[in-house]
Amino acid sequence: MTETADVVIIGAGIVGCGLAYHLTQQGATAVAIVDKDLICSGSTGKSAGGIRQQFATELNIRLSLESIRMFERMPEELGVDPGFRKVGYLFLASTETEVALFRQNVALQQRCGVQVEMVTPEDIHRLIPFAQLDGILAGSYCPTDGYAAPYEVTMGYAAAARRRGVRIHEQRAVTGILRESGRIVGVATSSGPIHAPVVVNAAGAFAGLIGDMAGVEVPVKPYRRQLFTTHPIPAFAAEPPLTIDYHRNWYFRGELGGCLFSGPKDEASTFNTNVEWEHLAESVEQAVVRLPLLAEAEIHRGWAGLYEISPDSNAILGSVPELAGFYVAGGHSGHGFQHGPIVGKLMAELILTGRTSIDISALGIQRFRTGNSVLEPMTMHQA
Numbered sequence: 349m350t351e352t353a354d355v356v357i358i359g360a361g362i363v364g365c366g367l368a369y370h371l372t373q374q375g376a377t378a379v380a381i382v383d384k385d386l387i388c389s390g391s392t393g394k395s396a397g398g399i400r401q402q403f404a405t406e407l408n409i410r411l412s413l414e415s416i417r418m419f420e421r422m423p424e425e426l427g428v429d430p431g432f433r434k435v436g437y438l439f440l441a442s443t444e445t446e447v448a449l450f451r452q453n454v455a456l457q458q459r460c461g462v463q464v465e466m467v468t469p470e471d472i473h474r475l476i477p478f479a480q481l482d483g484i485l486a487g488s489y490c491p492t493d494g495y496a497a498p499y500e501v502t503m504g505y506a507a508a509a510r511r512r513g514v515r516i517h518e519q520r521a522v523t524g525i526l527r528e529s530g531r532i533v534g535v536a537t538s539s540g541p542i543h544a545p546v547v548v549n550a551a552g553a554f555a556g557l558i559g560d561m562a563g564v565e566v567p568v569k570p571y572r573r574q575l576f577t578t579h580p581i582p583a584f585a586a587e588p589p590l591t592i593d594y595h596r597n598w599y600f601r602g603e604l605g606g607c608l609f610s611g612p613k614d615e616a617s618t619f620n621t622n623v624e625w626e627h628l629a630e631s632v633e634q635a636v637v638r639l640p641l642l643a644e645a646e647i648h649r650g651w652a653g654l655y656e657i658s659p660d661s662n663a664i665l666g667s668v669p670e671l672a673g674f675y676v677a678g679g680h681s682g683h684g685f686q687h688g689p690i691v692g693k694l695m696a697e698l699i700l701t702g703r704t705s706i707d708i709s710a711l712g713i714q715r716f717r718t719g720n721s722v723l724e725p726m727t728m729h730q731a
Protein backbone atom coordinates (compact mmCIF):
# COMPACT_ATOMS: atom_id res chain seq x y z
CA MET A 349 0.00 0.00 0.00
CA THR A 350 1.32 3.49 -0.83
CA GLU A 351 2.19 5.51 2.27
CA THR A 352 1.21 9.17 2.08
CA ALA A 353 1.24 12.24 4.29
CA ASP A 354 0.55 15.96 3.90
CA VAL A 355 3.85 16.80 5.62
CA VAL A 356 6.86 14.57 6.25
CA ILE A 357 9.34 15.85 8.83
CA ILE A 358 12.84 14.39 8.77
CA GLY A 359 14.16 14.30 12.35
CA ALA A 360 12.56 13.64 15.74
CA GLY A 361 14.52 16.14 17.83
CA ILE A 362 13.00 19.16 19.58
CA VAL A 363 12.55 20.90 16.22
CA GLY A 364 10.83 18.02 14.38
CA CYS A 365 8.60 17.02 17.31
CA GLY A 366 7.73 20.63 18.17
CA LEU A 367 6.89 21.33 14.54
CA ALA A 368 4.67 18.23 14.25
CA TYR A 369 2.76 19.25 17.38
CA HIS A 370 2.25 22.81 16.13
CA LEU A 371 1.18 21.65 12.67
CA THR A 372 -1.63 19.64 14.25
CA GLN A 373 -2.45 22.53 16.61
CA GLN A 374 -2.85 24.73 13.56
CA GLY A 375 -5.11 22.30 11.68
CA ALA A 376 -2.88 19.83 9.79
CA THR A 377 -4.10 16.24 9.94
CA ALA A 378 -1.68 13.92 8.09
CA VAL A 379 1.78 14.56 9.53
CA ALA A 380 4.60 12.01 9.74
CA ILE A 381 8.02 12.21 11.40
CA VAL A 382 10.79 9.90 10.23
CA ASP A 383 13.95 9.39 12.29
CA LYS A 384 16.85 7.08 11.52
CA ASP A 385 17.28 6.58 15.24
CA LEU A 386 15.03 7.19 18.27
CA ILE A 387 13.12 10.29 19.39
CA CYS A 388 15.55 12.77 20.99
CA SER A 389 18.62 10.64 20.25
CA GLY A 390 20.34 13.40 18.22
CA SER A 391 21.81 16.71 19.39
CA THR A 392 18.74 17.56 21.47
CA GLY A 393 19.39 14.66 23.84
CA LYS A 394 23.06 15.72 24.16
CA SER A 395 22.35 19.38 24.78
CA ALA A 396 23.12 21.31 27.98
CA GLY A 397 19.55 22.64 27.88
CA GLY A 398 20.62 26.29 28.21
CA ILE A 399 18.00 29.01 27.65
CA ARG A 400 19.13 32.60 27.37
CA GLN A 401 17.91 35.98 26.20
CA GLN A 402 21.45 37.25 25.76
CA PHE A 403 21.74 37.27 21.98
CA ALA A 404 23.18 39.94 19.70
CA THR A 405 20.30 40.35 17.26
CA GLU A 406 16.80 41.60 17.96
CA LEU A 407 15.30 38.60 16.14
CA ASN A 408 17.14 36.01 18.25
CA ILE A 409 16.21 37.88 21.44
CA ARG A 410 12.57 37.90 20.33
CA LEU A 411 12.69 34.17 19.55
CA SER A 412 14.06 33.58 23.07
CA LEU A 413 11.39 35.71 24.72
CA GLU A 414 8.63 33.83 22.89
CA SER A 415 10.20 30.41 23.56
CA ILE A 416 10.53 31.18 27.27
CA ARG A 417 6.79 31.95 27.41
CA MET A 418 6.19 28.60 25.72
CA PHE A 419 8.46 26.72 28.16
CA GLU A 420 6.53 28.33 31.01
CA ARG A 421 3.19 27.21 29.57
CA MET A 422 4.29 23.59 28.94
CA PRO A 423 2.82 22.06 32.12
CA GLU A 424 -0.67 23.23 31.07
CA GLU A 425 -0.22 22.89 27.33
CA LEU A 426 1.67 19.58 27.05
CA GLY A 427 1.21 18.13 30.53
CA VAL A 428 5.00 17.94 31.07
CA ASP A 429 7.29 19.78 33.44
CA PRO A 430 10.14 21.15 31.29
CA GLY A 431 12.29 21.48 34.41
CA PHE A 432 13.03 25.14 33.62
CA ARG A 433 15.50 26.38 36.26
CA LYS A 434 16.06 30.13 36.13
CA VAL A 435 19.58 30.13 37.54
CA GLY A 436 20.68 32.99 35.26
CA TYR A 437 23.33 33.19 32.56
CA LEU A 438 26.63 34.97 33.21
CA PHE A 439 28.91 35.82 30.28
CA LEU A 440 32.55 36.68 31.15
CA ALA A 441 34.58 39.13 29.06
CA SER A 442 38.40 39.09 28.99
CA THR A 443 39.25 41.81 26.45
CA GLU A 444 38.15 45.40 25.86
CA THR A 445 36.64 44.31 22.52
CA GLU A 446 34.52 41.72 24.31
CA VAL A 447 33.45 44.29 26.93
CA ALA A 448 32.37 46.65 24.14
CA LEU A 449 30.43 43.84 22.42
CA PHE A 450 28.70 42.88 25.68
CA ARG A 451 27.77 46.55 26.36
CA GLN A 452 26.27 46.87 22.91
CA ASN A 453 24.33 43.61 23.32
CA VAL A 454 23.09 44.50 26.81
CA ALA A 455 21.77 47.84 25.52
CA LEU A 456 19.89 46.02 22.72
CA GLN A 457 18.61 43.31 25.09
CA GLN A 458 17.39 45.95 27.55
CA ARG A 459 15.58 47.78 24.72
CA CYS A 460 13.83 44.43 24.00
CA GLY A 461 12.70 44.25 27.63
CA VAL A 462 15.25 41.74 28.94
CA GLN A 463 16.24 42.05 32.60
CA VAL A 464 20.01 42.03 31.95
CA GLU A 465 22.93 44.16 33.14
CA MET A 466 26.67 44.59 32.86
CA VAL A 467 28.47 43.35 35.98
CA THR A 468 31.89 44.16 37.48
CA PRO A 469 34.48 41.59 38.60
CA GLU A 470 33.27 42.25 42.19
CA ASP A 471 29.68 41.42 41.20
CA ILE A 472 30.91 38.31 39.40
CA HIS A 473 32.81 37.24 42.51
CA ARG A 474 29.59 37.50 44.51
CA LEU A 475 27.77 35.32 41.93
CA ILE A 476 30.47 32.62 41.64
CA PRO A 477 32.71 33.07 44.71
CA PHE A 478 34.53 29.77 44.09
CA ALA A 479 35.74 30.82 40.60
CA GLN A 480 39.20 32.08 39.64
CA LEU A 481 38.59 35.41 37.87
CA ASP A 482 42.11 36.36 36.70
CA GLY A 483 41.91 38.39 33.50
CA ILE A 484 38.13 38.90 33.67
CA LEU A 485 37.30 42.56 32.95
CA ALA A 486 33.50 42.49 33.16
CA GLY A 487 30.46 40.39 32.45
CA SER A 488 26.81 40.46 31.50
CA TYR A 489 24.21 38.79 33.69
CA CYS A 490 20.55 37.95 33.20
CA PRO A 491 18.90 36.27 36.22
CA THR A 492 15.88 35.04 34.22
CA ASP A 493 17.96 32.90 31.85
CA GLY A 494 18.59 29.29 32.83
CA TYR A 495 18.22 25.77 31.56
CA ALA A 496 15.56 23.09 31.06
CA ALA A 497 15.32 19.36 30.37
CA PRO A 498 15.66 18.60 26.63
CA TYR A 499 14.44 15.00 26.87
CA GLU A 500 11.27 15.83 28.84
CA VAL A 501 10.39 18.71 26.51
CA THR A 502 10.93 16.71 23.32
CA MET A 503 9.07 13.65 24.60
CA GLY A 504 6.28 15.99 25.71
CA TYR A 505 5.96 17.36 22.17
CA ALA A 506 6.21 13.85 20.68
CA ALA A 507 3.50 12.46 22.95
CA ALA A 508 1.19 15.42 22.32
CA ALA A 509 1.79 15.11 18.56
CA ARG A 510 0.99 11.38 18.70
CA ARG A 511 -2.23 12.07 20.61
CA ARG A 512 -3.17 14.36 17.72
CA GLY A 513 -2.55 11.66 15.15
CA VAL A 514 1.05 12.26 14.08
CA ARG A 515 2.83 9.08 12.99
CA ILE A 516 6.37 8.90 14.34
CA HIS A 517 8.56 6.35 12.54
CA GLU A 518 11.66 5.58 14.57
CA GLN A 519 14.66 3.63 13.26
CA ARG A 520 13.65 4.43 9.71
CA ALA A 521 16.28 6.36 7.76
CA VAL A 522 15.51 8.78 4.95
CA THR A 523 17.70 7.61 2.09
CA GLY A 524 16.52 9.93 -0.67
CA ILE A 525 14.30 12.88 -1.51
CA LEU A 526 11.72 12.25 -4.20
CA ARG A 527 11.29 15.13 -6.63
CA GLU A 528 9.45 15.65 -9.88
CA SER A 529 9.63 18.71 -12.16
CA GLY A 530 11.24 20.95 -9.53
CA ARG A 531 8.98 20.03 -6.65
CA ILE A 532 9.02 17.62 -3.74
CA VAL A 533 6.86 14.52 -3.95
CA GLY A 534 8.09 12.59 -0.90
CA VAL A 535 10.98 10.73 0.69
CA ALA A 536 12.59 7.36 0.12
CA THR A 537 13.29 5.54 3.37
CA SER A 538 14.94 2.35 4.59
CA SER A 539 11.48 0.77 4.61
CA GLY A 540 9.76 2.19 1.57
CA PRO A 541 8.74 5.61 0.30
CA ILE A 542 6.34 8.09 1.88
CA HIS A 543 4.67 10.36 -0.66
CA ALA A 544 4.04 13.94 0.44
CA PRO A 545 3.88 17.39 -1.16
CA VAL A 546 5.81 18.95 1.75
CA VAL A 547 9.04 17.69 3.32
CA VAL A 548 10.81 19.46 6.18
CA ASN A 549 14.52 18.98 6.78
CA ALA A 550 14.81 19.03 10.59
CA ALA A 551 17.73 16.60 10.61
CA GLY A 552 19.96 18.66 12.92
CA ALA A 553 23.65 18.05 12.24
CA PHE A 554 22.67 15.90 9.24
CA ALA A 555 20.73 18.69 7.50
CA GLY A 556 23.52 19.18 4.94
CA LEU A 557 23.34 15.50 3.94
CA ILE A 558 19.56 15.72 3.51
CA GLY A 559 20.14 18.80 1.36
CA ASP A 560 22.57 16.77 -0.79
CA MET A 561 19.87 14.11 -1.25
CA ALA A 562 17.53 16.83 -2.50
CA GLY A 563 20.18 18.37 -4.75
CA VAL A 564 20.11 21.61 -2.73
CA GLU A 565 23.01 23.12 -0.80
CA VAL A 566 22.04 23.38 2.88
CA PRO A 567 25.14 24.89 4.54
CA VAL A 568 25.09 23.07 7.88
CA LYS A 569 28.18 21.33 9.24
CA PRO A 570 28.51 19.04 12.28
CA TYR A 571 31.02 19.87 15.05
CA ARG A 572 31.52 17.68 18.09
CA ARG A 573 31.38 19.11 21.60
CA GLN A 574 32.09 16.99 24.69
CA LEU A 575 30.51 17.62 28.09
CA PHE A 576 31.36 16.21 31.52
CA THR A 577 29.60 16.18 34.89
CA THR A 578 30.95 15.70 38.39
CA HIS A 579 29.49 14.12 41.49
CA PRO A 580 27.99 16.67 43.96
CA ILE A 581 30.32 19.44 45.17
CA PRO A 582 29.43 21.42 48.35
CA ALA A 583 30.10 24.79 46.63
CA PHE A 584 27.43 23.95 44.04
CA ALA A 585 24.71 23.26 46.62
CA ALA A 586 23.42 26.78 45.94
CA GLU A 587 23.18 26.56 42.17
CA PRO A 588 25.41 29.06 40.30
CA PRO A 589 24.41 30.77 37.04
CA LEU A 590 25.27 29.05 33.78
CA THR A 591 28.60 30.79 33.21
CA ILE A 592 30.26 31.26 29.84
CA ASP A 593 33.94 32.16 29.64
CA TYR A 594 33.43 33.77 26.25
CA HIS A 595 37.11 34.21 25.42
CA ARG A 596 37.92 30.57 26.05
CA ASN A 597 34.70 29.19 24.52
CA TRP A 598 34.14 27.27 27.75
CA TYR A 599 31.16 27.02 30.10
CA PHE A 600 29.78 25.38 33.21
CA ARG A 601 26.55 25.13 35.15
CA GLY A 602 25.16 23.13 38.06
CA GLU A 603 23.83 19.61 37.52
CA LEU A 604 22.22 17.63 40.36
CA GLY A 605 24.47 19.29 42.95
CA GLY A 606 27.59 18.77 40.86
CA CYS A 607 29.14 20.68 37.98
CA LEU A 608 28.46 20.21 34.27
CA PHE A 609 31.36 21.66 32.26
CA SER A 610 32.25 21.75 28.60
CA GLY A 611 35.10 19.69 27.25
CA PRO A 612 36.81 20.07 23.88
CA LYS A 613 35.04 21.34 20.79
CA ASP A 614 36.48 19.94 17.57
CA GLU A 615 37.98 22.47 15.19
CA ALA A 616 37.30 20.24 12.19
CA SER A 617 33.82 19.20 11.14
CA THR A 618 33.00 15.61 12.10
CA PHE A 619 30.09 13.24 12.74
CA ASN A 620 32.13 11.48 15.45
CA THR A 621 30.28 11.46 18.81
CA ASN A 622 32.77 9.44 20.85
CA VAL A 623 34.01 10.81 24.17
CA GLU A 624 37.80 11.06 24.19
CA TRP A 625 38.37 9.72 27.70
CA GLU A 626 42.15 9.73 27.10
CA HIS A 627 41.92 13.56 26.92
CA LEU A 628 39.85 13.88 30.09
CA ALA A 629 42.86 15.09 32.12
CA GLU A 630 43.35 17.93 29.60
CA SER A 631 39.65 18.87 29.81
CA VAL A 632 39.79 18.95 33.61
CA GLU A 633 42.98 21.06 33.41
CA GLN A 634 41.13 23.54 31.20
CA ALA A 635 38.21 23.60 33.63
CA VAL A 636 40.46 24.09 36.67
CA VAL A 637 41.72 27.40 35.19
CA ARG A 638 38.37 28.95 36.23
CA LEU A 639 37.19 26.37 38.77
CA PRO A 640 40.16 25.29 40.95
CA LEU A 641 37.76 23.22 43.09
CA LEU A 642 37.31 20.81 40.18
CA ALA A 643 40.86 19.54 40.79
CA GLU A 644 39.39 17.52 43.69
CA ALA A 645 36.07 16.64 42.06
CA GLU A 646 35.10 13.19 40.91
CA ILE A 647 33.93 12.89 37.30
CA HIS A 648 30.49 11.29 37.11
CA ARG A 649 29.94 10.95 33.37
CA GLY A 650 30.74 12.40 29.95
CA TRP A 651 29.09 12.49 26.54
CA ALA A 652 29.50 14.16 23.19
CA GLY A 653 27.03 15.65 20.74
CA LEU A 654 27.07 17.51 17.45
CA TYR A 655 26.53 21.21 17.00
CA GLU A 656 24.87 21.98 13.68
CA ILE A 657 26.73 25.05 12.53
CA SER A 658 25.63 27.43 9.77
CA PRO A 659 28.07 29.92 8.19
CA ASP A 660 26.80 32.84 10.32
CA SER A 661 25.90 30.89 13.50
CA ASN A 662 22.20 31.61 12.93
CA ALA A 663 19.40 29.16 12.21
CA ILE A 664 18.24 28.47 8.66
CA LEU A 665 14.44 28.63 8.61
CA GLY A 666 12.01 28.60 5.72
CA SER A 667 11.29 27.24 2.29
CA VAL A 668 13.93 26.41 -0.30
CA PRO A 669 12.99 28.57 -3.30
CA GLU A 670 14.42 26.29 -5.98
CA LEU A 671 12.54 23.19 -4.77
CA ALA A 672 8.83 23.71 -4.14
CA GLY A 673 7.57 21.92 -1.05
CA PHE A 674 11.03 21.60 0.57
CA TYR A 675 11.61 23.41 3.89
CA VAL A 676 14.60 23.68 6.22
CA ALA A 677 14.49 24.14 10.00
CA GLY A 678 18.14 23.64 10.88
CA GLY A 679 21.57 25.18 11.34
CA HIS A 680 20.68 26.29 14.85
CA SER A 681 24.37 26.57 15.68
CA GLY A 682 24.13 25.55 19.31
CA HIS A 683 20.89 27.31 20.27
CA GLY A 684 18.28 25.01 18.75
CA PHE A 685 16.96 23.60 22.00
CA GLN A 686 16.01 26.95 23.47
CA HIS A 687 14.51 28.25 20.22
CA GLY A 688 12.89 24.90 19.38
CA PRO A 689 9.40 25.73 20.71
CA ILE A 690 8.96 28.99 18.80
CA VAL A 691 10.70 27.62 15.69
CA GLY A 692 8.15 24.77 15.59
CA LYS A 693 5.25 27.20 15.89
CA LEU A 694 6.55 29.62 13.25
CA MET A 695 7.51 26.89 10.77
CA ALA A 696 3.99 25.42 11.12
CA GLU A 697 2.51 28.85 10.34
CA LEU A 698 4.77 29.22 7.32
CA ILE A 699 3.95 25.77 5.92
CA LEU A 700 0.19 26.10 6.43
CA THR A 701 -0.38 29.77 5.58
CA GLY A 702 2.77 31.07 3.89
CA ARG A 703 3.07 33.73 6.63
CA THR A 704 4.56 33.87 10.14
CA SER A 705 3.55 35.86 13.23
CA ILE A 706 7.20 36.89 13.72
CA ASP A 707 9.12 37.88 10.60
CA ILE A 708 11.82 35.23 10.17
CA SER A 709 12.60 36.00 6.53
CA ALA A 710 16.08 37.21 7.59
CA LEU A 711 16.85 33.58 8.49
CA GLY A 712 15.94 32.23 5.06
CA ILE A 713 18.45 30.06 3.21
CA GLN A 714 18.68 32.60 0.39
CA ARG A 715 20.69 34.94 2.66
CA PHE A 716 23.79 32.88 1.89
CA ARG A 717 23.25 33.39 -1.83
CA THR A 718 22.57 37.12 -1.64
CA GLY A 719 25.29 37.93 0.93
CA ASN A 720 22.73 39.11 3.53
CA SER A 721 23.85 36.91 6.40
CA VAL A 722 24.23 38.40 9.90
CA LEU A 723 26.69 36.90 12.35
CA GLU A 724 25.40 35.94 15.84
CA PRO A 725 28.63 36.50 17.84
CA MET A 726 27.10 35.48 21.19
CA THR A 727 26.73 31.95 19.93
CA MET A 728 30.16 30.93 18.64
CA HIS A 729 29.23 27.30 19.28
CA GLN A 730 28.23 27.97 22.89
CA ALA A 731 25.27 26.82 24.97
Ligand SMILES: Cc1cc2nc3c(=O)[nH]c(=O)nc-3n(C[C@H](O)[C@H](O)[C@H](O)COP(=O)(O)OP(=O)(O)OC[C@H]3O[C@@H](n4cnc5c(N)ncnc54)[C@H](O)[C@@H]3O)c2cc1C
Nearest residue numbers: 359361363384390391392395396398522552653684685686
Ligand atom coordinates in the same frame (compact mmCIF):
# COMPACT_ATOMS: atom_id res chain seq x y z
C1 LIG B 1 27.04 19.41 23.60
C2 LIG B 1 25.91 20.28 23.14
C3 LIG B 1 25.36 21.21 23.99
C4 LIG B 1 24.31 22.01 23.56
N1 LIG B 1 23.78 22.90 24.45
C5 LIG B 1 22.73 23.66 24.06
C6 LIG B 1 22.13 24.55 24.98
O1 LIG B 1 22.57 24.70 26.12
N2 LIG B 1 21.04 25.26 24.56
C7 LIG B 1 20.54 25.14 23.30
O2 LIG B 1 19.57 25.82 22.97
N3 LIG B 1 21.08 24.29 22.42
C8 LIG B 1 22.17 23.55 22.76
N4 LIG B 1 22.75 22.71 21.88
C9 LIG B 1 22.23 22.69 20.50
C10 LIG B 1 20.97 21.87 20.42
O3 LIG B 1 21.19 20.60 20.98
C11 LIG B 1 20.52 21.76 18.97
O4 LIG B 1 20.52 23.04 18.36
C12 LIG B 1 19.12 21.19 18.88
O5 LIG B 1 19.03 20.02 19.65
C13 LIG B 1 18.75 20.90 17.44
O6 LIG B 1 17.54 20.17 17.45
P1 LIG B 1 17.08 19.41 16.16
O7 LIG B 1 15.76 18.83 16.45
O8 LIG B 1 17.21 20.33 14.99
O9 LIG B 1 18.20 18.30 15.90
P2 LIG B 1 18.42 16.83 16.54
O10 LIG B 1 18.01 16.77 17.95
O11 LIG B 1 19.81 16.45 16.20
O12 LIG B 1 17.42 15.93 15.72
C14 LIG B 1 17.66 15.61 14.37
C15 LIG B 1 17.23 14.20 14.13
O13 LIG B 1 17.34 13.92 12.74
C16 LIG B 1 17.60 12.55 12.60
N5 LIG B 1 18.14 12.28 11.26
C17 LIG B 1 19.31 12.72 10.74
N6 LIG B 1 19.48 12.21 9.49
C18 LIG B 1 18.38 11.44 9.22
C19 LIG B 1 17.97 10.65 8.12
N7 LIG B 1 18.73 10.53 7.02
N8 LIG B 1 16.80 10.00 8.20
C20 LIG B 1 16.01 10.09 9.30
N9 LIG B 1 16.36 10.82 10.39
C21 LIG B 1 17.52 11.51 10.35
C22 LIG B 1 18.60 12.26 13.70
O14 LIG B 1 18.61 10.89 14.04
C23 LIG B 1 18.08 13.16 14.84
O15 LIG B 1 17.29 12.43 15.77
C24 LIG B 1 23.80 21.89 22.26
C25 LIG B 1 24.33 20.94 21.40
C26 LIG B 1 25.38 20.14 21.83
C27 LIG B 1 25.95 19.13 20.89
